[in-house]
Amino acid sequence: MTEVQDITSPMTASERRATWSLASIYALRMIGLFLIMPVMSLFTEQMEGATPSLIGLAIGIYGMSQALLQIPFGLVSDRIGRKKIIVFGLLLFCLGSVIAALSTTIYGVILGRAVQGSGAVAAPVMALLADLTQEVHRTKAMALIGASIGVSFGVAIAAGPVLASYIGIHGIFWLIAALSLLAILVIIFIVPKPPKSKKHRDAEVVTATFRHVLANGELLRLNYGIFILHAILMASFVVVPLLMRDAGLLPAEHWKVYLPVFAASFAVIIPFVIIAEKKRKMKAVFLTAIILLVLADLGLMQFSSSLIGIIGFLCLFFSGFNLLEATLPSLISKTAPGDMRGTAMGVYSTCQFLGAGIGGSAGGWCYGEYGAKGVFMMCALAALSWFLLSLSMKPPRYWANLLISLQALTEQRADEFAARMLKLPGVEDVTLHYEEGVAYLKVDNQQLDRQKLQHLIAEYAPA
Numbered sequence: 001m002t003e004v005q006d007i008t009s010p011m012t013a014s015e016r017r018a019t020w021s022l023a024s025i026y027a028l029r030m031i032g033l034f035l036i037m038p039v040m041s042l043f044t045e046q047m048e049g050a051t052p053s054l055i056g057l058a059i060g061i062y063g064m065s066q067a068l069l070q071i072p073f074g075l076v077s078d079r080i081g082r083k084k085i086i087v088f089g090l091l092l093f094c095l096g097s098v099i100a101a102l103s104t105t106i107y108g109v110i111l112g113r114a115v116q117g118s119g120a121v122a123a124p125v126m127a128l129l130a131d132l133t134q135e136v137h138r139t140k141a142m143a144l145i146g147a148s149i150g151v152s153f154g155v156a157i158a159a160g161p162v163l164a165s166y167i168g169i170h171g172i173f174w175l176i177a178a179l180s181l182l183a184i185l186v187i188i189f190i191v192p193k194p195p196k197s198k199k200h201r202d203a204e205v206v207t208a209t210f211r212h213v214l215a216n217g218e219l220l221r222l223n224y225g226i227f228i229l230h231a232i233l234m235a236s237f238v239v240v241p242l243l244m245r246d247a248g249l250l251p252a253e254h255w256k257v258y259l260p261v262f263a264a265s266f267a268v269i270i271p272f273v274i275i276a277e278k279k280r281k282m283k284a285v286f287l288t289a290i291i292l293l294v295l296a297d298l299g300l301m302q303f304s305s306s307l308i309g310i311i312g313f314l315c316l317f318f319s320g321f322n323l324l325e326a327t328l329p330s331l332i333s334k335t336a337p338g339d340m341r342g343t344a345m346g347v348y349s350t351c352q353f354l355g356a357g358i359g360g361s362a363g364g365w366c367y368g369e370y371g372a373k374g375v376f377m378m379c380a381l382a383a384l385s386w387f388l389l390s391l392s393m394k395p396p397r398y399w400a401n402l403l404i405s406l407q408a409l410t411e412q413r414a415d416e417f418a419a420r421m422l423k424l425p426g427v428e429d430v431t432l433h434y435e436e437g438v439a440y441l442k443v444d445n446q447q448l449d450r451q452k453l454q455h456l457i458a459e460y461a462p463a
Helices: 013-036 040-044 052-080 082-102 106-118 122-132 135-189 207-214 217-246 255-277 282-302 307-335 338-390 411-422 450-459
Strands: 400-405 427-433 438-443
Touching (some): 013 135, 040 135, 040 217, 052 106, 052 217, 082 122, 082 135, 135 307, 217 282, 217 307, 255 307, 307 338, 338 400, 411 427
16 A cells, blocks of 8 residues: 655654764765865965866866766666765765875876766765655755855864865875765665665656756756856966966965855855745845855955955855855755656756866966956856856746655556646645655645645555
């Protein structure tokens, strides 16, 4: 008989363990990645063979290999098992870190970073999370993992310069290798073993839906946005650490800039996120955040030799950046059909990593040819192109995703159930996949009466 969850129930102990342990794997891996960002250009410029273009490539090539392999890794995990492919990916990440740690030339660091990126475990981790959580709790679990990435970014950017001052860039790569081994221990000994693995359309790429996702103009616009956002970020980190050093701030003290800038930017974006989601002003907030990027890059271009100017416009930049990092996934989730969300997020993540790869490489080349001002002009123009493209975006529908298990329901009963759900206030769309036993709902949380929905679900629960 059917097994329909209670949509008001909390996560089980096993689900909480799975969510937090997988979030820790994400965090350990992201900390390892982000530790290197604020110090790469500072410590590699003296390496044999180093040029601005090659330093930029060393920063960005991780994203290129990640973009190339993350979807294939997710698809392979369906066949050979989630944990196996995650461990394999983390071993590649560790190997790349060791190669970079042992390298004395920029070419070795580039090779190590490329191998690091080939350990593309993001998609298998999300698939494993879907295996280990009930449908009604999956969105919450994914949000917690997303939050762990944001925290990792802030911690690592502030900690990187301090650690580098003590152990150097080679020491940081050794530390990253150790963190990846720790993540392997977590996946083997702490993450629960799923009772079974299956395809989850909300969490994984489904190749049959690629055509529909790539034909969606609104999703393509958002994919362009995340590409530009991370291209700007990586291009900026080619030059910002060098500019702060040249302005008189010792590299070991760069954390005194990054930490307060991040804290201030997070404080600034909280009311804007509330306005975007609760007051339903998403498009206005979204466009404002992009304009902040344009203004920040123009300011950094104008005041690139002033430490006060760099700090002030970095704060403006990260206010816009963090706001967009928070709103873009929400927009993808709102825009994509519920049963194509996994594919939409897979394409989105690929564009994100591709942007990081191209941004780092383009930033290095531009710095070598035109200096720091040229890099910031390039970033400002890229952000402006995004703003102009976003002016015509449709205001998003403020619908959340809700999944309900419908295991063993006959098609006739499932169709009847869907028809009755659509009559409830706040239920905007229902897509059934009988072979998966799942109903993908789009709901308006401000109008949805969860008690009425639960009563309806109870009618279709087993006796």
